[in-house]
Amino acid sequence: METSHTKEDAIVESLRGSGFRVTRGRVALLHLLKKARKPLSIQDIVRTSRGKTMDQATIYRTLSDLANAGIVHRMDLNTGTAHFEYTPDRPHHHHLVCTDCGVIEDIEDCAIEKLEKNVARNSKQFTNIYSHNLEFFGHCKKCPAA
Ligand SMILES: [Zn+2]
Ligand SMILES: [Zn+2]
Ligand SMILES: [Zn+2]
Incomplete structure (x- = not known):
């Protein structure tokens, strides 16, 4: 599929640009966040991606690494857990x-x-x-x- 190929390229590029190794798990996680086009809670992310490529602890650690690198944005929406949003293709908001x-x-x-x-x-x-x-x-x- 042409379009999903292009989408993955952008994700691979942002990973490489920040010095990350491109792993299936990281790409899958970023894909999920990019597709959502809104902040997702850690629970949302775990529920949707658990068992596929990463366990819960790995998801937490990966999100934290990606947030520190600025590929995803971490925010507190007063729900008790962090929310994450994919931001490389979005204007600041x-x-x-x-x-x-x-x-x-x-x-x-x-x-x-x-x-x-x-x-x-x-x-x-x-x-x-x-x-x-x-x-x-x-x-x-x-x-x-x-
Ligand atoms: Zn947003
Ligand atoms: Zn309402
Ligand atoms: Zn601002």
Whole structure:
């Protein structure tokens, strides 16, 4: 299949670009996240990929490595476990999360980048800031506030 071949190429490229060995497990994990096009919780990821190529401990460790390398973005959506999103093919963005049903909306507009530069400039101990997290929480239209 032509299209899935191209998709895998992008994943292989981002792995190689960050110095990772291209393993079937890493490609499968990134494929799952890329296809979802939204943040997935560790439980979602484990449930979907367990038994195929990796056990749970390996999935945790791999996600953590990929997040540290910047291939996936790790975030806290106040659910008690980390969420991960594949980001190399996405513009930088933030999220709006419904705390009732868990629906997630992307917010493409980031007003933080200017602040980030100021923070770096004014910091006494840091010269470099490479990332920030900001998520918004509320009730979606289907879950009106009680
Ligand atoms: Zn997102
Ligand atoms: Zn909702
Ligand atoms: Zn931002």
